Amino acid sequence: MAIEGKDDGGAGGRIRLGMVGGGEGAFIGAVHRLAARMDDHYTFVAGALSATPEKALRSGAALGLDPRRTYGSFEEMASRERRLKDGIEAVAIVTPNHMHAPASAAFLKAGIHVICDKPLTTTLKEANKLRALAQKSGLVFCVTHNYTGFPLIRQAREMVRSGELGEIRVVQVEYPQDWLTEPLEQTGQKQADWRTDPARSGAGGCVGDIGTHAYNLAEFVTGLDVTEICAELTTFVNGRRLDDNVQIMLRYANGARGALWASQVAPGNENGLQLRVYGTKGGFHWRQDNPNYLFYTPFGKPTQILTRGGAGATAVAGRVTRIPSGHPEGYLEAFATIYTEAAAAIRAARDGTRLDPAVTFPTIDDGVKGVAFIEAAVRSSAKGGAWTKL
Numbered sequence: 533m534a535i536e537g538k539d540d541g542g543a544g545g546r547i548r549l550g551m552v553g554g555g556e557g558a559f560i561g562a563v564h565r566l567a568a569r570m571d572d573h574y575t576f577v578a579g580a581l582s583a584t585p586e587k588a589l590r591s592g593a594a595l596g597l598d599p600r601r602t603y604g605s606f607e608e609m610a611s612r613e614r615r616l617k618d619g620i621e622a623v624a625i626v627t628p629n630h631m632h633a634p635a636s637a638a639f640l641k642a643g644i645h646v647i648c649d650k651p652l653t654t655t656l657k658e659a660n661k662l663r664a665l666a667q668k669s670g671l672v673f674c675v676t677h678n679y680t681g682f683p684l685i686r687q688a689r690e691m692v693r694s695g696e697l698g699e700i701r702v703v704q705v706e707y708p709q710d711w712l713t714e715p716l717e718q719t720g721q722k723q724a725d726w727r728t729d730p731a732r733s734g735a736g737g738c739v740g741d742i743g744t745h746a747y748n749l750a751e752f753v754t755g756l757d758v759t760e761i762c763a764e765l766t767t768f769v770n771g772r773r774l775d776d777n778v779q780i781m782l783r784y785a786n787g788a789r790g791a792l793w794a795s796q797v798a799p800g801n802e803n804g805l806q807l808r809v810y811g812t813k814g815g816f817h818w819r820q821d822n823p824n825y826l827f828y829t830p831f832g833k834p835t836q837i838l839t840r841g842g843a844g845a846t847a848v849a850g851r852v853t854r855i856p857s858g859h860p861e862g863y864l865e866a867f868a869t870i871y872t873e874a875a876a877a878i879r880a881a882r883d884g885t886r887l888d889p890a891v892t893f894p895t896i897d898d899g900v901k902g903v904a905f906i907e908a909a910v911r912s913s914a915k916g917g918a919w920t921k922l
Contacts, residue, residue, distance in 0.1 A: 547878055549574040550613060550620035550644075552606045552635045553627035555581030555591030557722045560649060561626045563867060564676070565595075568624070570868035571854075573875035577601060578620050580609040583631075606635045614642035622647060622672070622878055628732040629740065633658040636673075640665050645672040645878050647871070651744050651906060652899030654734030659903040666896045672881055674874040675899040677748040679805060681869030683840045683849035683861070684826040686892070688809070688816055689753045690848045691828070698813030700754055703782065703790035705808075707746040708801035712738075712776050715769050728774050736906040737774025739765055742805075743794040743909070744902040748894065749807055750792070751901070756784045760919050761905070763912040768797050780909060783919075824860050851890060870894070 549568055554561015561581070568574040578601040581591035585604030592602030603609035613619035622645040625635045633653040636646050646666070652675055653659040666673040679685065691697060716724035726732040727741055734740055751758070760783040765775035776797045782790035795801070805820035814830040824840040838844035842857030852869045854861060873893035880887040904922050912920035 546575040547573055547622055547875055548577050548618065548620045550578035550580075550609060550623040551576065552580050552609070552623060552625050553582070553631070554579070554624070556587050556594075558626065559723055563864065564624045564626050564647075564649075564871075566864055567678075567867035567871045570864065571872045571875075573872055574622070577618075578603070578609060578613055580604065580606045583627075606631075606638055610638040610642040610644065614644065620644055621882070622874075625649060628726040629654050629734050630732045633662050636662055637665055640669045640671055640673075643669070643671070645674075645874075645881070647674045647676060647874055648899070649676050650748075650899065651734065651736075651740050651902050652896065653903055656900070656903050656907050659900045663896050663900050670881075672874060672877045673896040673899075674870065674877075675894045675896065675902075676867070676870055677745060677752070677894040677898060677902075678863070678867040678870050679745055679749050679820060680752045680892070680894060681852065681866035681873075682818075682820075682823050683845070683853045684818060684823060684838065685749070685753060685807075685866075686852055687838065687846050687849040688807075688818060688826060689755070690846060691816070692754055692809065692811075696813065696830075697809060697811030697815060700756060700784075700786065700788045700809060700811045702810040702815075703750050703754055703756070703784070703788060703808070705746045705750040705790070706793040706804065706806055707742045708793065708795045708798035708804045709742065710797065710799045710801050712769065712772075712796040713799055715771060717772070728772055730773055733774060734906065735774075735910045736765070737767075737772075738776050738794050738796045739763075739778045739780075739909050740906045742796070743778045743780075743792065744905060746792050746794055746805065746807075747905050748898060748902055749805070750782075750790065750809075751898075752894075753807060754784075754788075754809060756786055756788060758782050758790070758905070758922055759785050760921050761908055761912055762917050762919050763909040764917050765909060765913040775913075778909065780912075820863075823862060823866070824857075848890075 580603040582588040625648040717728045762781040766777040778794040780792040817827040826838040829835040
């Protein structure tokens with residue numbers, strides 16, 4: 533069954549959503565707002581859209597927010613919204629990394645569900661503390677590893693779990709980009725500036741920004757736990773304070789071996805996330821820039837091309853498919869799937885009903901794993917690529 537719009541028959545049933553960050557000059561805020569709106573489960577009613585109050589007010593006005601619900605700080609927003617009869621039920625945290633923990637904590641304490649961008653926090657200590665708070669609150673906490681929302685990634689996951697690939701032996705995942713090939717941060721470009729600043733990004737640069745996506749995708753599809761990593765984090769651009777290229781070997785609990793490459797200095801690659809998984813019975817290959825096709829090869833047989841919504845598609849893929857085959861779905865739709873899955877969990881919490889077990893989205897546990905991966909990679913690289921336990 534494909535994802536549908538609101539299932540409660542009235543505008544009042546939509547989840548009232550707020551946002552922290554995502555104002556003027558931000559990229560990801562608009563993506564989150566589009567994703568939240570696509571399947572008609574949310575209505576955007578409040579925001580603290582910038583750390584600069586004047587910019588926050590301008591951003592709110594540009595987006596049509598009520599000035600009374602456009603806040604100069606997330607603290608003010610959490611405090612006031614919790615007291616309003618029609619206050620927000622969920623908040624999207626789309627700030628630079630260093631603000632994820634304090635903003636998320638403020639809204640959890642206010643009784644508001646959280647949808648947070650990755651990485652969860654800048655340190656593992658913060659991540660564990662935030663997880664304890666989320667568990668105590670009983671609230672929904674979603675981390676937007678959006679690539680897990682692609683239909684054929686859901687199908688690939690099902691194929692692994694049903695044994696179609698046999699025992700997994702090899703996992704290869706890569707995420708190359710080229711946008712930081714030159715010192716873009718020195719021009720004042722906002723996205724480059726904070727992503728290369730340890731105070732705002734954390735100890736990992738490329739490894740935290742996109743390496744965590746690759747790591748999460750491989751884990752989501754295979755269901756395998758990484759036990760040890762051997763990492764080399766490199767900074768190629770002179771004067772840059774964080775890594776811009778990452779090469780990591782992975783050891784899995786079941787004996788499988790893997791490799792992860794992430795780079796932001798690889799000319800010719802715009803957003804080249806791809807995953808290869810090989811087992812005793814076969815393997816498959818998926819690319820984010822051509823996400824409607826999964827190339828599956830049973831051992832000793834010709835390669836099959838499985839298409840989203842078409843030949844070979846399963847109910848797992850169909851459940852998160854919106855349009856017929858031949859009409860490509862992509863990044864925004866996958867992002868919207870995460871928001872829609874989170875909406876199902878929020879509604880179940882609101883109504884006290886049982887959550888459909890088919891609902892799947894990255895949780896705070898996945899966020900903690902991502903931060904643990906970053907810290908282990910940094911430690912391993914600092915020790916000359918020493919094998920480091922997670």
